[in-house]
Amino acid sequence: MIGVPPARPIRARMDATIREADRLRWSLMWKRFMETLHEGGMRALWFKILGETVYRRLLLLERSFDEPIPEIRSRLPIIIQGLGATDTEEYLRFRPGTTRAELRRRFEAKHRCFVARYQGCLVGCSWVAATHAWSYYLSHELVLGADELYVYDTFTHPHCRDRGVASAIGVEILRHFRGSGHRRIIRAISPENHASLQAASKSGYRPYGTIGYVGIGPWRKHFLRLTRR
Numbered sequence: 001m002i003g004v005p006p007a008r009p010i011r012a013r014m015d016a017t018i019r020e021a022d023r024l025r026w027s028l029m030w031k032r033f034m035e036t037l038h039e040g041g042m043r044a045l046w047f048k049i050l051g052e053t054v055y056r057r058l059l060l061l062e063r064s065f066d067e068p069i070p071e072i073r074s075r076l077p078i079i080i081q082g083l084g085a086t087d088t089e090e091y092l093r094f095r096p097g098t099t100r101a102e103l104r105r106r107f108e109a110k111h112r113c114f115v116a117r118y119q120g121c122l123v124g125c126s127w128v129a130a131t132h133a134w135s136y137y138l139s140h141e142l143v144l145g146a147d148e149l150y151v152y153d154t155f156t157h158p159h160c161r162d163r164g165v166a167s168a169i170g171v172e173i174l175r176h177f178r179g180s181g182h183r184r185i186i187r188a189i190s191p192e193n194h195a196s197l198q199a200a201s202k203s204g205y206r207p208y209g210t211i212g213y214v215g216i217g218p219w220r221k222h223f224l225r226l227t228r229r
């Protein structure tokens, strides 16, 4: 019969495709583990494994608007501006992991996005939320005080890292919201994310607690530990 291939070769091809997909999944997982080990050592690898299973935590850092804002410039000639509604497509190409629905949700919640452009192209971004924000990493809503802001989803294009892009955006955010009536600005950063911690600490953020969860699936207990007030 024409057009109906024999059943065995189809089955064999499907099995081969499944084996190939499995092989790729394991090789990707192995690559991620080796990168974590290389960048952060055994401690980072251990928390990565815990993070994939039963335990996740982020350091909470705060910065008061009363403190002077340091002068930090990127070593790239970037322009920092707000992301407008017309830049949506460009943003989705820059951050393909963000869905259109998620982007809409952020704008509807009145979150602000600050982006850095180098030679006209997006190279960095950072979001700011007021009143509440959602942490995907912790699957948890963060409820903010009326006088608090929360910075999240900071990202620099891998080719432009370590040139002060994230720090410069961070400082621009501080300048923008200084005098807006907010008392402090907060970030949540993985203790293993040394680049992010360094960028935050340069612009005056200091740790004040830990937020996270222990558990699996729906049996998760979230916790908040404050180290100082």
Ligand SMILES: CC(C)(COP(=O)(O)OP(=O)(O)OC[C@H]1O[C@@H](n2cnc3c(N)ncnc32)[C@H](O)[C@@H]1OP(=O)(O)O)[C@@H](O)C(=O)NCCC(=O)NCCS
Pocket: 039, 124, 153, 154, 155, 156, 157, 160, 161, 162, 163, 164, 165, 166, 167, 168, 188, 189, 190, 193, 194, 195, 196, 198, 199, 202
């Ligand atoms: C974290 C991230 C946003 C930083 O962006 P960036 O533009 O490279 O940041 P900056 O250059 O402003 O600052 C990074 C600082 O960390 C330093 N740094 C980089 N890697 C480091 C490491 N492993 N250990 C210690 N410091 C490190 C850099 O030298 C730089 O410090 P300096 O300006 O004093 O030299 C970027 O690495 C990124 O997009 N990572 C993936 C997404 C992510 O982790 N986002 C943060 C979520 S909280």
